Amino acid sequence: MITPAPPSTNRTVISQLLQLPVLVAALGYLVDMYDLFLFSVVRVPSLKALGIDGDRLLSEGIVLLNAQMAGMLIGGIFWGILGDKRGRLSVLFGSILLYSLANIANGFVTSLDQYVLLRFIAGLGLAGELGAGITLVTEILPKEIRGYGTTLVATMGVLGAILAYFMADLFDWRISYFIGGGMGLLLLVLRFNVLESGLFLNSQRKELSRGNVLMLFSNRARLIKYLQSILVGLPIWFVVGILITFSPEFGKALNLSEPVVAGKAVMLSFSGQVLGDLVSGFLSQSLQSRKRVIRLFMLASLAFMLVYLLGPVHDITLFYAVCVCLGFANGYWTLFITIAAELFGTNLRATVATTVPNFVRGATIPLSALFIQLKPALGTIYSALTVGLLTLVAALVALAFLEETFTKDLDYVEE
Numbered sequence: 375m376i377t378p379a380p381p382s383t384n385r386t387v388i389s390q391l392l393q394l395p396v397l398v399a400a401l402g403y404l405v406d407m408y409d410l411f412l413f414s415v416v417r418v419p420s421l422k423a424l425g426i427d428g429d430r431l432l433s434e435g436i437v438l439l440n441a442q443m444a445g446m447l448i449g450g451i452f453w454g455i456l457g458d459k460r461g462r463l464s465v466l467f468g469s470i471l472l473y474s475l476a477n478i479a480n481g482f483v484t485s486l487d488q489y490v491l492l493r494f495i496a497g498l499g500l501a502g503e504l505g506a507g508i509t510l511v512t513e514i515l516p517k518e519i520r521g522y523g524t525t526l527v528a529t530m531g532v533l534g535a536i537l538a539y540f541m542a543d544l545f546d547w548r549i550s551y552f553i554g555g556g557m558g559l560l561l562l563v564l565r566f567n568v569l570e571s572g573l574f575l576n577s578q579r580k581e582l583s584r585g586n587v588l589m590l591f592s593n594r595a596r597l598i599k600y601l602q603s604i605l606v607g608l609p610i611w612f613v614v615g616i617l618i619t620f621s622p623e624f625g626k627a628l629n630l631s632e633p634v635v636a637g638k639a640v641m642l643s644f645s646g647q648v649l650g651d652l653v654s655g656f657l658s659q660s661l662q663s664r665k666r667v668i669r670l671f672m673l674a675s676l677a678f679m680l681v682y683l684l685g686p687v688h689d690i691t692l693f694y695a696v697c698v699c700l701g702f703a704n705g706y707w708t709l710f711i712t713i714a715a716e717l718f719g720t721n722l723r724a725t726v727a728t729t730v731p732n733f734v735r736g737a738t739i740p741l742s743a744l745f746i747q748l749k750p751a752l753g754t755i756y757s758a759l760t761v762g763l764l765t766l767v768a769a770l771v772a773l774a775f776l777e778e779t780f781t782k783d784l785d786y787v788e789e
Contacts, residue, residue: 395514395568396523399507401561402470403531406503409477409496409554411644412538413442414619415637416547423547424486432623434486436742439619441490443736445497450732451587453502457509457724458585463568465506465724473499474558481551504531504711505728512715513573513723513784521664521712521780525655528708532648539641573785577720580787585725589788596718596788598775600726603714605772606668607734608741608765609675610704615738616745616758617682618643618697624682625693627754632690642694643701650705662780664713668706669773675703676766683759707731716779719788741765 390396413420417435421427426434449469457465476496483489504527511523541550583589590600617624618639625634650671658667678699687693715727741761748757 390515390519391523391526393514394564396511396526398466398561398564398568399511400527400530401564402466402503403507403527404534404537405470405554405558405561406473406500407531407534407644408538408541408557409473410442410500411535411640412477412542412550412554413438413493414640415538415542416550417619418622418636419542420483420489420547421486424483424489426486432620435620436746438490438493439615440739440742442493442497442500443615443738445494445499446501446732447736449498449501450505450729450736452498454505454725454728455585455587457502457506457728458721462506462510462513462724465502465728466510466568467562469499469502469506470558470561471499473503474555474562475499476555477551477558478555481548481555501732502728504731505715505726506724508708508711509715509724509727512712513720517781517783519659521655521659521709524708524712525651528651528655528705529648531708532644532651535644536641536648539637539644542637573720576785577787583721585721587725587729589722590726599717599777600730602772602776603710603717603726603730604733604737605768606713606776607707607710607731607769608737609672609762609769610707610710611734611738612741612762612765613675613679613700613704614643615735616742616761617679617700621697623754624758625690628687628693630688630690630693634690634693638694639697643697643704646698646701647704647707650702651708652705653702654705654709658709658780663778664709664780665773665776665778668709668713669770671703671706672766672770672773675700678703679759679762679766683755683762713776713779716782716784717777719786720784721787723784 418431421431421434453465453469473496476492476499480492480496483492507527508524511527512520515523541553589596591597621639622634622636654667654671658664661667678696681687682696682700687696711727711731714730715723718726745757745761748760752760
């Protein structure tokens with residue numbers, strides 16, 4: 375029988391979770407996700423406003439998405455190195471300033487070329503927020519409750535994606551971009567009062583290499599561990615970057631009763647992910663395992679992906695319900711980033727925690743390219759199914775060989 379923790383202990387846990395660095399990381403991720411998925415919501419109306427329609431909505435949408443993801447790939451490396459060399463707070467400050475200004479500029483675009491350039495710049499900024507936030511939270515919280523902290527960050531982030539839907543529904547797409555930029559600039563005021571991670575400050579006093587990307591490639595075991603960390607997250611962005619972002623095109627292929635509204639599919643999937651993040655976080659704490667929970671959510675993702683693509687789904691309401699379920703299965707996003715952060719020492723932790731999710735996001739480029747390449751031969755449904763199965767198999771195999779990190783002490787460095 376499990377004895378409940380005394381009230382004083384519960385109050386201590388809550389006070390630790392609600393300290394300013396955790397709240398700032400959580401709110402920062404909210405604004406980050408707002409901007410990241412606002413594009414998915416306003417893709418069609420914004421492109422139509424620029425004079426693009428018909429089949430070009432898909433092709434030019436992929437160009438914009440790839441520009442954003444390319445920015446995140448490059449930004450992930452830059453912010454990750456900066457986070458280990460100059461500190462976690464330098465990334466939290468710089469990244470949100472860049473993507474907030476880019477967000478505002480997105481509201482002024484008048485041509486597709488401008489739009490592509492600004493989505494690239496926004497991607498550069500968006501790349502730093504989550505990794506630095508997760509690194510800071512895992513380093514300042516006791517190992518017994520750091521899973522709760524990262525769950526709070528994840529939940530707030532997904533709420534940002536939902537907020538993007540409602541803002542785009544209430545306001546013109548340009549105003550929605552302005553709102554996102556304004557929220558980011560307001561958040562910068564809070565960041566001036568946040569203290570740096572103690573583990574990072576301690577590592578600064580030692581003579582060692584910090585933020586050296588080459589260290590990831592100079593040791594075979596370290597490189598394999600890094601690549602496995604990336605593979606674990608691929609199914610999440612297959613679902614988000616292909617199945618949900620291009621849900622209107624899948625709706626046509628499935629002969630649904632009504633056209634799919636991309637913004638609604640995004641909102642519903644991320645509503646499901648809010649619940650998934652909470653369930654995965656608390657389940658991980660209960661089972662004292664991150665790997666077991668991630669494996670469970672991967673298998674759920676496989677099941678819902680098969681229903682989405684092959685099930686007898688012809689009613690629009692049922693289709694949206696499956697989007698919610700896919701979102702729920704994506705709820706291991708923060709757990710997988712937490713594992714990546716916990717697998718590496720303090721002098722490489724920010725580099726890994728920032729680059730891993732951005733390489734996963736950037737994997738949308740080859741995944742979407744493979745999807746488009748297979749589409750003429752296999753059709754929309756079976757090309758997506760092929761890509762989805764490949765990502766899930768790779769992720770499950772990679773997860774099987776990763777170390778369990780739930781109780782790992784993070785006060786160590788990479789030599």
